[in-house]
Amino acid sequence: MNPCKCGYLGDTSRECTCTPAQVSWYRGKISGPLLDRIDIHIEVAAVKYSDLDSAHTGETSAQIKARVNNARMIQLKRYGQQGIYSNSQLYASKIREYCVLGLEEKELLKAAFENLGLSARAHDRILKVARTVADLDGSDKIGVKHIAEAIQYRSLDRRYSQELF
Ligand SMILES: [Zn+2]
Known part of the structure; x- marks a missing residue:
C-alpha cells in the first residue's frame, strides 16, 4: 500500500500533499486486527534510477x-x-x-x-x-x-x- 493517499508521505524526492486527517483516514482503512495478522510491515523507499544503475554490493x-x-x-x-x-x-x-x-x-x-x-x-x-x-x-x-x-x-x-x- 502507499503510505498515504497521494503516495509521497516520507518520500525525500517529493512532498506529500495530504493533511494529517487524510493520512489518518487512509491508514484507517486497514483495521488494527488486520494489521496484527500481517507478520511483516516494512517501509520501502522509492528506488532512484542511480541506485538501479549502480554496481550491486x-x-x-x-x-x-x-x-x-x-x-x-x-x-x-x-x-x-x-x-x-x-x-x-x-x-x-x-x-x-x-x-x-x-x-x-x-x-x-x-x-x-x-x-x-x-x-x-x-x-x-x-x-x-x-x-x-x-x-x-x-x-x-x-x-x-x-x-x-x-x-x-x-x-x-x-x-x-x-x-x-
Ligand atoms: Zn500524501
Missing part, C-alpha cells in the same frame, strides 16, 4: 537462497514430528516453548510494547519473526539484535502509535 540471490534453505532446515529439525515445519506455524504454547528470551531481550520487547502500544497478537508475531531472524543468522538463541529487527518490521504499528494517537 549486497548479498547475491544465491547467497540469500542458501541462508533461507539453511533456516528452513533448522526449523524442520527443531520441530521434528510435531506437524510444524516453520516458525510461522507456531501457536501460543509452542511460542512459549521455542521463542524463549533472555532478560535483556525481554526488557527490549517490553520497552517496545510500552512505547508502541502493541497488541498481544503483535507480540506473538514479533517473537515468531525474531525466531526466524535468529535462524537466518544461524543462532540457537534469540538475541537482542534479532528482537530489534523483528520490532522494526512492525512499522505500521509504530506509525499508528506515533502519528495518529
